Amino acid sequence: MCSNFEPATLDQIEVIIESQYALNLDGPLADYKPHVYPKDYCPIIIPTEDGMTVVAGQFGLSPKWADKPVDYSTYNARLEGIENKKTFEPPFTHNQFCLVPMQAFFEPYYINGKNHWQRIYQKDAEAFTIAGMFEFNPHFDEPIHTFTLLTHNADDEAFMSQFHQPKKEKRSIALVEADKRAQYLEASHNEIIDLMSKVEGDRFAFGEG
Structure with a gap:
């Protein structure tokens, strides 16, 4: 699971999408937080008829x-059985997939029974994109x-299985590599697994953050 992360900067996102884009900075993106927790706002990349768009x-x-x-x-949404979840089934089966640009994310790491939050980041310090799913809700006062x-099971993953409580199931988010980003945003729900990559120790490192 991943409950908090450092979003990419707007400059990093511009590099990710490889183009200039129109972005309304008057709303929640005007001063989004450098460390995001549930209910916070941050930039995500969604598909449109004109290509990638940042919202x-x-x-x-x-x-x-x-x-x-x-x-x-x-x-977080578990991929296993997602079609049977009332909250997640509609956007999943309607192929509403997004990319979440990050600089780092955080996971609990236990030493002698005590949790030490770890910052997980690419060794080259570059931003990366994580597989997400979005919904647009028009029913709130402000849509x-x-x-x-x-997320997926990571019990057998050498790098991501180091995190979370001992003897508990290990979970992980998934990367979407640069050459798969456009495909992921346009994919059907039956195709997305093949467009995801694992977070592995050859590219990622961690330390207390």
């Missing part, structure tokens, strides 16, 4: 049928985009 997304998916923010955790990070 402000609230961390924690609010389903389209909700008339107010949900009172349970929706910042918003919201999003969740897609």
